[in-house]
Amino acid sequence: AQKVTQAQTEISVVEKEDVTLDCVYETRDTTYYLFWYKQPPSGELVFLIRRNSFDEQNEISGRYSWNFQKSTSSFNFTITASQVVDSAVYFCALLNTGGFKTIFGAGTRLFVKA
Amino acid sequence: DAGVIQSPRHEVTEMGQEVTLRCKPISGHNSLFWYRQTMMRGLELLIYFNNNVPIDDSGMPEDRFSAKMPNASFSTLKIQPSEPRDSAVYFCASTLQASSYNEQFFGPGTRLTVL
Numbered sequence: 261a262q263k264v265t266q267a268q269t270e271i272s273v274v275e276k277e278d279v280t281l282d283c284v285y286e287t288r289d290t291t292y293y294l295f296w297y298k299q300p301p302s303g304e305l306v307f308l309i310r311r312n313s314f315d316e317q318n319e320i321s322g323r324y325s326w327n328f329q330k331s332t333s334s335f336n337f338t339i340t341a342s343q344v345v346d347s348a349v350y351f352c353a354l355l356n357t358g359g360f361k362t363i364f365g366a367g368t369r370l371f372v373k374a
Numbered sequence: 375d376a377g378v379i380q381s382p383r384h385e386v387t388e389m390g391q392e393v394t395l396r397c398k399p400i401s402g403h404n405s406l407f408w409y410r411q412t413m414m415r416g417l418e419l420l421i422y423f424n425n426n427v428p429i430d431d432s433g434m435p436e437d438r439f440s441a442k443m444p445n446a447s448f449s450t451l452k453i454q455p456s457e458p459r460d461s462a463v464y465f466c467a468s469t470l471q472a473s474s475y476n477e478q479f480f481g482p483g484t485r486l487t488v489l
Binding site for chain 2: 293295297302303306310351355362365366367
């Protein structure tokens with residue numbers, strides 16, 4: 261079975277704090293893709309990153325970084341020095357090779373207070 | 375590029391009425407998805423089109439829901455008759471080629487309220 265679990269329903273931090281959003285996935289496939297999307301208050305989901313299962317290198321993009329660990333089936337997302345504009349719902353998602361159906365987690369709502 | 379365009383952005387209707395949601399995917403994208411988002415069920419895939427052909431509609435809740443893609447630049451999702459439990463945000467998303475595992479580009483969504 262394919263499943264994405266985002267155990268944190270809501271997280272609240274104060275601006276400039278670092279915050280990590282957890283994502284744990286389940287799949288029987290050996291090749292797959294993982295994604296993170298951001299849904300700001302405006303509502304539209306925005307793609308942040310894609311990672312394939314063969315690439316376990318961590319990635320950094322500005323204040324955003326992602327930690328992919330196949331051994332623990334996790335693909336965690338860290339925001340460094342959070343800002344109010346980071347307030348949004350963040351979704352982790354899984355797509356198996358050969359498939360088209362992206363499985364989304366339930367999302368984590370992040371509140372960043374000034 | 376204008377991105378994925380959806381209309382209307384908001385729709386309020388009464389139970390029993392027909393509702394039609396519209397989507398224009400990004401030009402050149404050949405895969406299109408309709409999703410429904412609710413607090414209780416999160417993001418649910420309703421139907422997936424590839425090259426205008428419906429590939430998987432297993433997520434369509436029931437016969438009251440139907441979707442069409444008459445050409446590469448237009449798709450509709452119709453609910454007839456609508457019920458209060460259909461109230462949700464409906465998203466359309468497109469991607470260059472679903473089989474290439476590209477990211478999806480989402481429209482702004484249509485917030486549907488059925489009274």
